[in-house]
Amino acid sequence: MDVSTSLQVPSIATFSHKNSLIQKPFSYNSTRVIGFTQFEHVKIVSKKVKFYPAYRSLVVRATKENDDGHISSGGSGDQSIPEDGSEGTNRGKLDWRTVRASFVARKEVLVVDSESKSQEGVSNISSTPLGSKWAHPLFAPENGCVLLATEKLDGVRTFERTVVFLLRSGNKDPRQGPFGLVINRPLQKRIKEMNPTNQNLATTFADCFLHFGGPLEASMFLLSTGESSKSLGLEKVIPGLCFGARNRLDEAAGLVKKGILKPQDFRFFVGYAGWQMDQLREEIESGFWILAATSPNLIWENLSGSSSEGLWEEILQLMGGQYAEISRKPKRNS
Secondary structure (H helix, E strand, C coil): CCCCCCCCCCCCCCCCCCCCCCCCCCCCCCCCCCCCCCCCCCCCCCCCCCCCCCCCCCCCCCEEECCCCCEEECCCCCCCCCCCCCCCCCCCCCCHHHHHHHHHHHHHHHHHHHHHCCCHHHHCCCCCCCCCCCEEECCCCCCCCEEEECHHHCCCCCCCCCEEEEEECCCCCHHHCCEEEECCCEEEEEHHHHCCCCHHHHCCCCCCEEEECCCECCCEEEEECCCCCHHHCCEEEECCEEEECHHHHHHHHHHHHCCCCCHHHEEEEECEEECCHHHHHHHHHCCCEEEEEECHHHHHHCCCCCCCCCHHHHHHHHHCHHHHHHHCCCCCCC
């Protein structure tokens, strides 16, 4: 890979383009904020997601026993990603991602116990709760997963040790490739310091912090709802977290003015990261990214205030094993 850190961030305003990480590495200059006050208009179409055939995907579906003793699963088909607003109307039900994480955690306990030939661990599996913060590896990209930059991106300023929150995992349509936001690069600035021309940004969201979201030119926001996102009409990523762009800014401000949400429920990003489907697959297979699923609070709490340092290390440590070892390695010389 031709690694260069001297190129300028390109001017790209639609999601049909890509980072071109392998062909054209980018650098990021924190003193140059592009396109934020204009909030480039984007249109996002939600589609059913097909995973890359090169990967295996762990799918966990909630099940229940019917009156006749048969087991039925929630949802239909073999989708491993629910439709928007499908987190369920019953607040007592667990998010399928949390259910999967519990299965992964139990599997790890079983493996450890098998290696130690001890029965004590098996008897305690059901009583071992999943922590409030969790992370585990994935075999395929999915909505709401994170991409963790590996040491192969050390020296590439734009993506060095970044955590990319994947908003949409994309499909084979070149106009609907994967895209997401870098979530561990705070700009140490509030919106009002950028003298925005948009009235909502200058007033309603003036005190919100800004974050660098990626090298492609389009500004976006994340929203912590704490409730079902269906009633808000915003684009859901995972339960409790939605996103939007310029076409939803007025709507978002309206929710704040009505008292439904607070400005503190929003995080604003300058730029985003995007790929074509095959491009991201190739970068993952080439070892540039580690895929992981994480608890929603792990993402949101690290975006609080103006600091999100240490998120890359924290996720890898929660994943344990070889990933925890990666988190302790020093950066490679660029």
